[in-house]
Amino acid sequence: MSFLKRTHNCGELRLSDSGEKVTLNGWVHKRRDLGGVIFFDLRDRFGMTQVVVNPETADSDLYELAKTVRSEFVIAIEGEVTARPEPGKNKEMQTREIEIYISKLEILNKAESTPFEISAADDIHEDTKMKYRYLDLRTPKLQNNIVTRHKYYQIARNYFSQNNFVEVETPILMKSTPEGARDFLVPSRMHNGRFYALPQSPQTYKQLLMVAGFDKYFQIVKCFRDEDLRADRQPEFTQVDVEMSFVDEIDVQETTEGLMKKLFKEFRNTELELPLPRMTFAEAMSRFGSDKPDTRFEMELSEVTDLVCESDFQVFKDTKERGGIVTGICVKGGATFSRKKLDELTDYAKKFKVKGLAYFKLGEQLSSPIKKFFSEELMQRVFDTFSAEQGDLILLVADQTETAQVATGELRLKIAKEMNLIDESKDSIFWVTEFPLLEYSEEDERFVARHHPFTAPLTEDLELMDSDPLKVRARAYDLVWNGHEAAGGSIRIHQNSVQEKLFKLIGLSEEEAREKFGFLLDALKYGTPPHGGIAFGLDRQVAQFCNVDAIRDVIAFPKTVSASSPMDGSPSNVSEEQLDQLGLRIKN
RNA sequence: GGAGUGGUAGUUCAAUUGGUUAGAGCACCUGCCUGUCACGCAGGAAGUUGCGGGUUCGAUUCCCGUCCAUUCCGCCA
Numbered sequence: 001m002s003f004l005k006r007t008h009n010c011g012e013l014r015l016s017d018s019g020e021k022v023t024l025n026g027w028v029h030k031r032r033d034l035g036g037v038i039f040f041d042l043r044d045r046f047g048m049t050q051v052v053v054n055p056e057t058a059d060s061d062l063y064e065l066a067k068t069v070r071s072e073f074v075i076a077i078e079g080e081v082t083a084r085p086e087p088g089k090n091k092e093m094q095t096r097e098i099e100i101y102i103s104k105l106e107i108l109n110k111a112e113s114t115p116f117e118i119s120a121a122d123d124i125h126e127d128t129k130m131k132y133r134y135l136d137l138r139t140p141k142l143q144n145n146i147v148t149r150h151k152y153y154q155i156a157r158n159y160f161s162q163n164n165f166v167e168v169e170t171p172i173l174m175k176s177t178p179e180g181a182r183d184f185l186v187p188s189r190m191h192n193g194r195f196y197a198l199p200q201s202p203q204t205y206k207q208l209l210m211v212a213g214f215d216k217y218f219q220i221v222k223c224f225r226d227e228d229l230r231a232d233r234q235p236e237f238t239q240v241d242v243e244m245s246f247v248d249e250i251d252v253q254e255t256t257e258g259l260m261k262k263l264f265k266e267f268r269n270t271e272l273e274l275p276l277p278r279m280t281f282a283e284a285m286s287r288f289g290s291d292k293p294d295t296r297f298e299m300e301l302s303e304v305t306d307l308v309c310e311s312d313f314q315v316f317k318d319t320k321e322r323g324g325i326v327t328g329i330c331v332k333g334g335a336t337f338s339r340k341k342l343d344e345l346t347d348y349a350k351k352f353k354v355k356g357l358a359y360f361k362l363g364e365q366l367s368s369p370i371k372k373f374f375s376e377e378l379m380q381r382v383f384d385t386f387s388a389e390q391g392d393l394i395l396l397v398a399d400q401t402e403t404a405q406v407a408t409g410e411l412r413l414k415i416a417k418e419m420n421l422i423d424e425s426k427d428s429i430f431w432v433t434e435f436p437l438l439e440y441s442e443e444d445e446r447f448v449a450r451h452h453p454f455t456a457p458l459t460e461d462l463e464l465m466d467s468d469p470l471k472v473r474a475r476a477y478d479l480v481w482n483g484h485e486a487a488g489g490s491i492r493i494h495q496n497s498v499q500e501k502l503f504k505l506i507g508l509s510e511e512e513a514r515e516k517f518g519f520l521l522d523a524l525k526y527g528t529p530p531h532g533g534i535a536f537g538l539d540r541q542v543a544q545f546c547n548v549d550a551i552r553d554v555i556a557f558p559k560t561v562s563a564s565s566p567m568d569g570s571p572s573n574v575s576e577e578q579l580d581q582l583g584l585r586i587k588n
Numbered sequence: 589g590g591a592g593u594g595g596u597a598g599u600u601c602a603a604u605u606g607g608u609u610a611g612a613g614c615a616c617c618u619g620c621c622u623g624u625c626a627c628g629c630a631g632g633a634a635g636u637u638g639c640g641g642g643u644u645c646g647a648u649u650c651c652c653g654u655c656c657a658u659u660c661c662g663c664c665a
Contacts, residue, residue, distance in 0.1 A: 030625080032624045032625065033621090034621065034622055035620065035621035035622065035628095037624075039624050070616090089625050090625060113615065114615090115598060117598095117614075120600090124600080125594085125595080125599090125600090127595085127657045127658090128599080179665055180664080180665040181664050200665085201665095203665095225664060229664095230659085231660095351662095449665055450665070453665070454665095550658095561657070561658060561659085562657085566657090
């Protein structure tokens, strides 16, 4: 069956096309029936064009048919491009200077009235939109996001190809490994009782590709983690995965920067200045209380341990004695915060494991629960340290170094968001380097790799691996963009002996290490080049370029926060037969 | 696993100290309307108040449980 096929899309006709006979296909976005003349806004993914049916010029069959057309009908129209008497009032509409005088109309398919209006989808609750995701995807906003994502793929692929990288696919069914996130497991009919795992990332494979001599590898790849979701976390997400041989961290960073420059050119229309700034982990923590600081606003942390320990406040002194610090921020204009507000901030800080929050409120009167422990003169020196003026608020946190810094950093962020201090039109993008190699897990009562267990230690810190493992810095780097980790990577261990030593440090016995990573340890013995790489969180980056908060909005078919899909009903039960074949039984 | 917010018509919201027939905008349906672009006007249909239980003469409203959405903490090398 044939139909009127489009000669143009709904976003491309302009005044200069006047007089031309065109055919358009699309969805009826809105319809305005004035009793005589009828207007449609015809929509496709390229835009919208106004279509006019005039009873005086259209024949009566056409007019009667046009009267039956409703929102979201799929139609084909033929007609003449005509200048409008007045340009359309909708300034967003690029075709607003013209309209199509219709001479033929075909209804290609009718539509029931949709569960929500495509033209007003912004305020609809997420559950309704998720159930009818294919309708939400009709909205110009989501269509733009998905197209931006497409462009990102293209730019990345071109960039890496032009720079001599090879795209290689790695297995989706792989071996379950310890460390890191929970795996999604996949049973198999052929191997009852055994399981594949979906990759949390292709980490081991890309290192093996380096052993194999593939020099420069990249892949745009799905990764899977069975952890709780957030606005910026989905159980399956996409990484731009990169690995390079014969490189150090500067080479990997330069490669990354080159791509970011192209992306910023395309999506922000700005020239990114290279090289990007560098900040060590230690500096990020002490200045911003975060390993991914948002530097679009100030309110930096100041450490005042020695100063405040001149007071008689025992809590500060005890903290110092136990090796902790006192750090804080100055909230400009924060003296207006109510007691209730300060209680709320205290509760918020406690979420991050500090015991309390001290403050100096420089209002009409100085107000502070700890001022009796401070001399006038000492207080003034504290204020000076923070450059605090009348009307400001100083918040102080005392605890072990990292705990105090993190809690203060979180307060800094929360307050900045509430006081609207973040300039969304700016971009803050830079490297954070020299992460600690290890951290101590209270839960597991052992050291765990902060990045992953293949990350190389800084050469000058190698000897610390025996004496003071927590002090060892890693050759790891994160690209931080507007307070998010946009990419993260490291130079890998390419010597078997160092790798084995690290496994030992994180409590993996030789047997366990062999059992879990034997193939990698073996490979490292057969001539492994120095190598390193990085992985970009594609969803997060695209979300940033689209100026949306949730990566849900840049994924065609995302999961809800409970990791399910209201649209297709996954995950779902399966039949007894399926379970039997897999040798599985549901416990309860 | 924990905390916050929300769930009432297709949809977005309202409903006084617990009170009688649960309202409004948009969408939908009918009629009118020849330059709209949030078209306009008149009328109409549309409800398991998420679900289950409890208190009460009476529950959208109070209590308990539970489900869903969303944000955050834990978790996510």
